[in-house]
Amino acid sequence: MATSESAPFFEHTWSVYDLISEQNYMFHRELYAKVAQLLKQRKDCNKYRLLDLGCGNARFLAPSLVLSPPAQYQGVDLSGNALREAQTYLAELSCPVELTHRDLLETLETSVRRWDVIFTGFALHHLSRDQKARLFGAAGQCLSDNGWLLMVDVVREENQSREEYLQEYLRDMRGRWTGIPPEQLELACEHVAANDYPEQLPALQEMAKASGLNNSCVIGKFGHHHAVLFSRGVAP
Ligand SMILES: C[S@@+](CC[C@H](N)C(=O)[O-])C[C@H]1O[C@@H](n2cnc3c(N)ncnc32)[C@H](O)[C@@H]1O
Known part of the structure; x- marks a missing residue:
């Protein structure tokens, strides 16, 4: 399981x-x-710098950024196709937009910039536990004092093994994702079974604490799908 193994899909x-x-x-x-x-509650609108790890085409984050404009946006992804689409979805932003075709962990670990928000949407679960810990460690290093690590991702229930999680998630996909043509749905199921390594929330909180992000808050939860904010102090 390497950081880049999920990328070909x-x-x-x-x-x-x-x-x-x-x-x-x-x-x-x-x-x-x-x-x-959440972004609307930041007091540094037009001033904060946002790094988006595994940005894909950024189509769901872009509208939030139009409402709460950053001073700088950098998106990182290994999919050239997704990055090409991201240019269009982010076209309304008036700040500098940088799209980087590179491994997200490598990018974060070598970043010399300070970031106010590090965002990652449905990408973290592709990393091994060690790689996730490295990501939290590097985020702790490059976040500003009031910085946020904001994660949207799948999370296992407490005491749920990866095998139990996969069984449940694949059953949900095959039962509920009825709008996906069967052949494509099977491709997606194969991808999930081979590449998804979601953690339990306490494991993520431990990694965050080890990097100085002592505070965490679940801001949204829909089944296994979570939005979690990690920060040094209590955030809004
Ligand atoms: C499930 S998509 C999520 C896209 C978007 N962030 C969202 O929330 O819809 C995961 C994205 O992470 C990217 N990705 C996976 N592993 C990566 C890595 N090691 N480095 C950079 N991008 C990666 C994939 O190419 C893909 O675009």
Whole structure:
């Protein structure tokens, strides 16, 4: 399981993921509405710098950024197809937009910039536990004092094994994701079974604490799909 192993799926079948998110099977609409509400509460509108790790085409984050404009946006992804679409979805932003075709962990670990918000949407669960811990560690290093690590992702229930999680998640996909053509749904199921390594929330909180992000708050939860804010102090 390497950071880049999930990337070919998104490169070759980006349109399948886009259809899944458009049909809202992973609760993108609800989760990103929570993200938008949260970003609105920042007091440094037009001044904060946001790094988006595994940005994909950024179609769900872009509207929040239009409402709460950052001073700088950098999106990182290994899928060239997704990044090409991101240019269009982010076109309304008036701040500098940088799209980087590179591994997200490598980018974060070598970043010399200070970030006010590090966002990651449905990408963290592709990393191994060690890689996730490295991501939290690097985020702790490059976040400003009032910085936020804002994560939208799948999370296992407490005491649920990866096997139990996969069984439940794949059953949900096959039962509820009825708008995805069967062949594409099977591709997506294969991708999930091979590449998804979601953690339990306490494990993520431990990693965050180890990097100085002592405070965490679940701002949205829809089944396994979560939005969680990690910060040094108590955030709004
Ligand atoms: C499920 S999509 C999420 C896209 C978007 N952030 C969202 O919330 O809808 C995961 C994205 O992470 C990217 N990705 C996965 N592993 C990566 C890595 N190691 N480095 C950079 N991007 C990665 C994939 O290419 C894909 O675009």
